[in-house]
Amino acid sequence: MIRPPKMNSNAYQMLSNLPSTVTRAGWGILYWWALSTAVHFGPTAIAADIRFSRDVLPILSDTCFTCHGPDAKARMAGLRLDREEGAFGTGESGAKVIVPGDESQSELIRRITTTDPDEVMPPPESLRQLSSQQVAVLRDWIQSGAKWGKHWAYEIPTPPQLPMVQAPSDQVRNPIDAFVVARLRAMGLEPASRAAKETLLRRVTLDLTGLPPSLDEMDSFLADTSPNAYETVVDRLLASSRYGERWAFDWLDAARYADTNGFQGDPERTMWPWRDWVVQAINQNMPYDQFTVEQLAGDLLPDATRDQRLASGFHRNNMHNGEGGRIAEETRVENVFDRVESTATVWLGSTFTCCRCHDHKYDPFTLQDYFGFYDIFNQMSESGSGGGGQMAPVLDYSTPEEEERLTASQRGVDESSRDVEAFELKKFPRAEGAPLTESAAATLPGNLPAYIARTAPVNRGVSQLVEAIHYFEADGNDPEYVKVLQTLLDRVRVRDDARSSISKVLIMDQVSVPRDTFVLIKGSYDKPTTTKVMGALPASLVSSRDSKSIASDGRLNRLDLARWLVSAENPLTARVTVNRFWQSFFGVGLVKTTEDFGLQGEKPSFPELLDWLATDFVQKGWNVKSLHKTIVMSETYQQSSEISHSQFESDPENRYLARGPRYRLPSWMLRDIALSVSGLLVDRLGGPAVKPYQPPGVWEEATFGFKSYQQDHGNALYRRSLYIYWRRIVSPTVFFDNATRQTCSVMPFRTNTPLHALSTLNDVTYVEAARNLAQRVMLGAFDDHQRIALAFRLVTGRRPNEKEGEIMMNRLSTLKNQYRTNSEDSKRLLLVGESPSDASLDAADHAAFTGLCQLILNLDEALSKE
Numbered sequence: 114m115i116r117p118p119k120m121n122s123n124a125y126q127m128l129s130n131l132p133s134t135v136t137r138a139g140w141g142i143l144y145w146w147a148l149s150t151a152v153h154f155g156p157t158a159i160a161a162d163i164r165f166s167r168d169v170l171p172i173l174s175d176t177c178f179t180c181h182g183p184d185a186k187a188r189m190a191g192l193r194l195d196r197e198e199g200a201f202g203t204g205e206s207g208a209k210v211i212v213p214g215d216e217s218q219s220e221l222i223r224r225i226t227t228t229d230p231d232e233v234m235p236p237p238e239s240l241r242q243l244s245s246q247q248v249a250v251l252r253d254w255i256q257s258g259a260k261w262g263k264h265w266a267y268e269i270p271t272p273p274q275l276p277m278v279q280a281p282s283d284q285v286r287n288p289i290d291a292f293v294v295a296r297l298r299a300m301g302l303e304p305a306s307r308a309a310k311e312t313l314l315r316r317v318t319l320d321l322t323g324l325p326p327s328l329d330e331m332d333s334f335l336a337d338t339s340p341n342a343y344e345t346v347v348d349r350l351l352a353s354s355r356y357g358e359r360w361a362f363d364w365l366d367a368a369r370y371a372d373t374n375g376f377q378g379d380p381e382r383t384m385w386p387w388r389d390w391v392v393q394a395i396n397q398n399m400p401y402d403q404f405t406v407e408q409l410a411g412d413l414l415p416d417a418t419r420d421q422r423l424a425s426g427f428h429r430n431n432m433h434n435g436e437g438g439r440i441a442e443e444t445r446v447e448n449v450f451d452r453v454e455s456t457a458t459v460w461l462g463s464t465f466t467c468c469r470c471h472d473h474k475y476d477p478f479t480l481q482d483y484f485g486f487y488d489i490f491n492q493m494s495e496s497g498s499g500g501g502g503q504m505a506p507v508l509d510y511s512t513p514e515e516e517e518r519l520t521a522s523q524r525g526v527d528e529s530s531r532d533v534e535a536f537e538l539k540k541f542p543r544a545e546g547a548p549l550t551e552s553a554a555a556t557l558p559g560n561l562p563a564y565i566a567r568t569a570p571v572n573r574g575v576s577q578l579v580e581a582i583h584y585f586e587a588d589g590n591d592p593e594y595v596k597v598l599q600t601l602l603d604r605v606r607v608r609d610d611a612r613s614s615i616s617k618v619l620i621m622d623q624v625s626v627p628r629d630t631f632v633l634i635k636g637s638y639d640k641p642t643t644t645k646v647m648g649a650l651p652a653s654l655v656s657s658r659d660s661k662s663i664a665s666d667g668r669l670n671r672l673d674l675a676r677w678l679v680s681a682e683n684p685l686t687a688r689v690t691v692n693r694f695w696q697s698f699f700g701v702g703l704v705k706t707t708e709d710f711g712l713q714g715e716k717p718s719f720p721e722l723l724d725w726l727a728t729d730f731v732q733k734g735w736n737v738k739s740l741h742k743t744i745v746m747s748e749t750y751q752q753s754s755e756i757s758h759s760q761f762e763s764d765p766e767n768r769y770l771a772r773g774p775r776y777r778l779p780s781w782m783l784r785d786i787a788l789s790v791s792g793l794l795v796d797r798l799g800g801p802a803v804k805p806y807q808p809p810g811v812w813e814e815a816t817f818g819f820k821s822y823q824q825d826h827g828n829a830l831y832r833r834s835l836y837i838y839w840r841r842i843v844s845p846t847v848f849f850d851n852a853t854r855q856t857c858s859v860m861p862f863r864t865n866t867p868l869h870a871l872s873t874l875n876d877v878t879y880v881e882a883a884r885n886l887a888q889r890v891m892l893g894a895f896d897d898h899q900r901i902a903l904a905f906r907l908v909t910g911r912r913p914n915e916k917e918g919e920i921m922m923n924r925l926s927t928l929k930n931q932y933r934t935n936s937e938d939s940k941r942l943l944l945v946g947e948s949p950s951d952a953s954l955d956a957a958d959h960a961a962f963t964g965l966c967q968l969i970l971n972l973d974e975a976l977s978k979e
Contacts, residue, residue, distance in 0.1 A: 163254050166265035167716065172251065174475055174712035176241045177234070184474045195477065197261045213259040216252050225251065265720060266462070266710040267477070267654065269684045272728045273721040283307060288729075289747040292722040293770045305752040305772040310335055312753070312979050314346065315910030316773070317745050319978055320698055321350040323359030323782050323833075324789045326910060347745055351738050354798055357396035358835050360737075362781060363697060364391055365835075366852045367459050367859050368430045369451075372802050374502055375432035375841035375855060379816060382502030383616045386510045387426035388835075389799040394424075401690060401735035402679035405460065409675035412621050422508055422620050428452045428490070429619030432841060432855055435500030445497025446638035452490040453483065455857035460678045462689035462710035469636040476711035477653035480632060485649030485660070488630035489674050492648075494622050507617040515615050522608035529601040530571035536597050537565070558584075570601060575609065578602040627668060650677060654684065679735065685710060687727035691740060692717075693859055695726070698744050700776040700861070701766055707859050718768045750774070754979055777863055777977050780848045781834035783873060787882035787970055788831055790907040792889050793948060795831040802838035803829040806877040806946075807846050815843045826947060847876055873971050880963075881946025883970055887962035888951050897925060904966055908975045921965060928961035 163169065173194050174182075180189040181199075192210065193199035200211050200221075208220040216222045224234040225243055235241040243251075254260075262268070275288050276295035284304055285291050297304060308316065314334050318326040326334075334346055350356060370388060373379045394404055407414070409428065411421035431451040434444045450469060457465035467473045468483035494506055511519075541552035549555070554566035561584060564577040573581075578598055585595050630648075631641035648669030649660040655677075664673050678686050689710060696702035703723045706714035717723045726740070733739050744750055754775035764771060778786070788794040804825045812822040820840070824830075837845045844853055849868040852858035873879050886907065890900040901921045905913045913921065932939040939960035943950045950959065969975060 163250060163257065164265075165254070165260060165262035166268065167720065168250050169254050170262075170264055170712065171716065172243070172247045176243055176247075178475050178712070179239070179241075180235075182474055183472050183477060183479070185472060187474065200261070201259075211255055211259050214256065216255045219255050222248075222252060222255065264476075264712055265716070266688065266714075267684055269681070270688060270724040270727045272732075273724050275725075276721075284748055286748045287743060287746060288725055289722065289743065290749050292719055292725065293749045296719060297769060297771055300769065302769070302771050304748065304770075305755065307748065307751050308753040308773055308979070309911070311911040313343065313751055316978055317343075317347060318350060319778070319782065319786075320745065321347070321359065321741065322353055322355035323362070323785055324355055324794075325786050325907075328907065331906070331910065343751075344746065347742055351742060354396055355796075356738075357392040357394075358798070358833055360395050360697075361388065361392045362835050363693075364395075366854065367455075367857055368427055369432070369455065369852075369854050369857050370430045371839040371841040371854045373839070373841045374435065374500075376434045376436055377816070377842075378436050378500060379820065379840060379842045380435070380500060380502045383510070383618055384426060384430060385799075385801050385836075386616060386618050387423055387430070390420060390423050390426075392799065392835075395737070398736065398738045401730075401737055403735075404737075405679050405686075406672070406675040409456070409678070410621070410671035413623060413670060413672040419508070423510070423618060425621040426508075426618055428455070428621055431455070433499075433504060435498070435504070437500070440638075441497035443497070443638045445495055446633070448495065448497065449487055449490045450636065451856070453486045456486070456490075456674075456678075458708050458857045458859060460689060461683075461685045462692070462704075462708060462714070463685070464709050464711060473711075475713050478651055481644075481646065482649070482651040482653075484630060484632045484646040485651075485669075486674075488646050489648040489669055489671055491628055491630050492624050492670065494624050501613075502619075503613075503617045504619065506620055506622040508620045510616040510618045512616065515611070519608070519611040519615060522604065522611040525604040526601070526608045527571060529597070529604045530569070532597050533570040533601050536594060537570070540591065540594055541566075573601070573605070575602065575605055578605060621671070623670065648674075650674070655682065681731075687731050687735075688723055691726040691730050692723060694737075694740060695744070696861070698741075698750060699767065699770070699774045701768065705766075705768075719770075773979075775977060775979055777865070779861065779863075780850050780869075780872065783976060784834050784847055784878055786908075786975075787879055787886075788833075790970075791882040791885035793831045793882060793885050794833070795828045797828075797832065800836065803832045803836050804838045805830045805832075805847070811843055811846055812840065815840075830947060847872060847878055870971070873976070874967060877946055879970065880942075880967065881948060883966040884943060884945060884950065884959070884963045885948060886966040886970070887959055888954065890966075891954055891959065891962055892951065897922065900962065901925065901965070904962075904969055908969050909972065921969075924968065925961055925965050928964045929957060932957040932960040932964075 177194050180187065181192045181194040182188070183193075183195055190205050192204055194210070201213070202210060204210050204220055206220065208223075209218060210220050212218040224232060225248060227233050230237055235243070276291045278285055278291050278294050278298070280290075280294050283306075284294055290304075294304060307313070311331065314326050314331060318324065318330070330346075334342060337345070339345075365388065368391075370384060371382075372384060373381050394407075399407075407421050407424035409425070411417055411424040414421050431448055433448065454465050454469075457463045463476065463478065464473075465478065465483060465486070467476075468478050468480055470480070472479045495504065499505075537549065537554070541549055541554040543549070543552035549566040550562075552566070555562050557565060559580075560577075561581060564573065564581055568577065578601060582595055582598050582602065585591055585598070630646045632644040632646060634640035634642060647660075648664070650663065650669070655663070660669050661667070663669065663677055677683055688704075689707075692702040692704050693707055696707055703717045703719050703726075704710060704715060705718075726743075729743070730736070730740050749770050750773065752770075752773035754773040756772050760771070767774065785794070804823065806824065807822055809822070812820045834845075834848070837847070839845060839854060841853075841855060844851060849866070849872050850862040850864045852862060886904060890903045890907070894900040894903050898918065901918060902912055905911075905917070905921070932942075936957065939956045942960045942963055943956060
């Protein structure tokens with residue numbers, strides 16, 4: 114079906130007055146025909162509703178800016194159409210490019226309408242072409258006065274006027290619905306009916322907590338007939354500690370969180386305390402502006418607390434290349450690049466990476482802007498050196514248990530050192546009170562004089578002791594000396610292991626003497642120019658005043674940047690943030706290109722709704738829970754996701770919101786659901802990462818055998834996916850659709866590759882979950898019909914209908930016959946995973962129900978948010 118473009122009010126009124134015998138499709142075609150043939154419904158029918166940012170600028174960006182845009186090196190004929198002075202100036206021919214109010218005197222119109230291949234713009238070889246509709250828009254815009262403006266995303270959002278919609282309460286509950294219903298009716302559509310209570314409960318519980326509702330929660334909601342029943346559920350979910358765990362997962366993708374550094378060596382780091390800080394902050398509903406400031410610059414806050422310094426670890430989550438032969442300064446510079454670009458993605462929705470080497474080709478960001486941001490992040494003590502996971506600056510986050518282990522191990526080293534010292538007094542005789550350097554120890558070969566004569570036993574390291582032991586073992590004349598040295602070596606190793614295990618979290622800091630920043634040629638660390646840059650904000654976004662007036666101490670720092678990002682002067686952060694949340698609820702953002710709000714990004718499907726959400730978010734104190742409640746309380750969110758084939762063809766991505774959200778759930782959530790419905794989930798907040806089941810050899814292959822996966826056991830196997838250990842170069846194998854966490858990622862990954870089915874059907878986690886779900890329903894119901902219904906309800910949130918029940922009963926019968934015939938198969942199946950099976954259950958029946966539960970867990974309805 115052809116999707117009609119946005120109609121201005123005059124055109125829509127004329128078309129809506131056509132005879133009723135003209136179908137919607139018919140008048141839609143008429144409208145397209147009118148535009149394509151440049152037949153206007155009056156002299157200003159199109160122009161009256163033309164907006165520069167919405168209608169004109171995208172045309173110029175798509176077809177003109179490559180040759181006449183921000184990039185000076187690519188600019189042709191000295192013409193710049195991205196700026197007002199260039200567009201209303203004079204071209205090389207002497208003709209005015211745009212003459213407001215007179216398209217006939219505008220060189221722009223002449224060049225885009227001429228048939229001369231040597232003069233037409235865009236030139237044929239560019240493979241770009243203006244449609245007749247786009248030409249009509251440019252004509253009318255010029256004729257109506259060619260009012261200039263900014264790209265919509267760079268204009269400060271203002272609260273839009275709410276549409277006046279006559280609709281029943283089951284269509285319009287809050288302003289979100291008013292915008293959506295008004296738009297749908299303008300398109301001749303109506304919203305879907307409300308989803309069934311069972312469907313809605315499962316949807317909102319998964320969205321707000323990442324876990325399915327329990328049976329008690331289902332029964333309670335279905336029994337509650339009060340008008341506030343749904344809102345009561347929403348408030349309960351927002352208050353749950355599971356809320357923070359669910360929303361932290363999205364944030365960790367954006368923060369590129371992992372438990373290792375990345376690159377070939379991929380050494381371990383301790384960042385889980387920062388992850389726990391995120392969960393706690395979300396659960397406490399920390400205002401998003403404070404959430405921003407503390408993560409970007411918590412260490413710079415006056416009298417910063419330990420938690421605020423910990424929060425600044427956001428920008429230490431980046432990869433770190435400390436491999437042998439690596440140049441430290443190169444690593445440091447690339448780390449700064451990452452922080453600049455991640456900040457731009459998360460808070461500005463902007464593709465700053467383009468500006469690392471040259472001015473942006475489409476957006477108003479320059480090379481100078483990039484290095485102004487760079488200087489802000491260039492002022493920390495990080496040196497780029499170090500190959501371990503505790504590269505300074507770090508925050509000591511040791512636990513009492515870790516401190517006690519270190520203290521005890523140091524006592525062991527001290528004791529053994531005294532034994533070695535006493536032994537060496539006899540082995541290397543010298544005058545009373547004289548040092549070992551005045552004994553035979555000073556004449557030992559190789560490095561041994563330095564290791565023994567000039568180093569006190571308590572200060573000797575592993576390599577020194579190993580060399581000494583090898584020498585005296587080969588000498589063979591003093592096994593007792595070797596024995597005391599070996600004891601000291603063993604205890605030094607224990608002490609060093611305890612020391613390295615102390616939780617030290619990577620955080621940010623600020624150098625006392627500012628580091629000079631120079632623009633780099635094509636981002637090469639070793640090719641600085643002579644252009645010195647001071648910290649600055651993008652000039653196009655702070656045109657009202659310069660960066661110096663924003664700086665708190667004369668030089669812009671991270672705290673100034675963070676405060677500006679969430680200030681009223683920044684047009685992007687609120688829009689970008691609410692759009693990312695919208696994406697999480699509906700599967701796609703109001704702006705589809707979540708990471709790019711620039712001129713090449715997609716225009717918002719509901720621009721007024723986006724601005725209403727953004728301004729309301731700020732007015733309510735950047736209250737995330739309030740925003741989430743507003744979204745899920747809307748009738749738009751509560752709609753049924755059922756759709757006809759023709760409706761799907763007209764809007765496959767549900768951009769116009771005529772139905773409820775429906776899409777495949779992320780793999781991390783599928784794992785949590787399986788653990789939850791099976792009864793295996795260990796619902797505990799926080800702590801170090803865990804290592805559940807994983808196929809053997811994965812780490813070894815990726816690290817050339819240097820890293821081996823040591824699986825955990827017991828409760829650690831059944832923690833939520835948020836807590837799974839994340840090796841940077843080998844993401845957890847159970848996640849088949851997640852960001853790698855190597856760089857900042859704000860877009861969801863959805864895949865229907867064989868990895869999906871192979872994981873959810875065969876991975877130990879899912880097979881064990883199916884086995885425990887089978888055990889749960891066999892012990893929880895008396896006959897097979899009830900057991901099937903219980904399993905189906907636990908997974909899908911509803912009871913099966915008669916046809917579904919019949920299909921599952923037939924499948925169960927087949928499985929029972931198979932496992933009774935092959936008892937060894939049933940025994941093997943019941944041994945999958947470490948959780949015990951109930952020996953009182955018939956093995957064949959248990960195996961059969963396990964197979965049926967695997968089927969239910971892999972139903973499309975089970976894998977999707979309905």
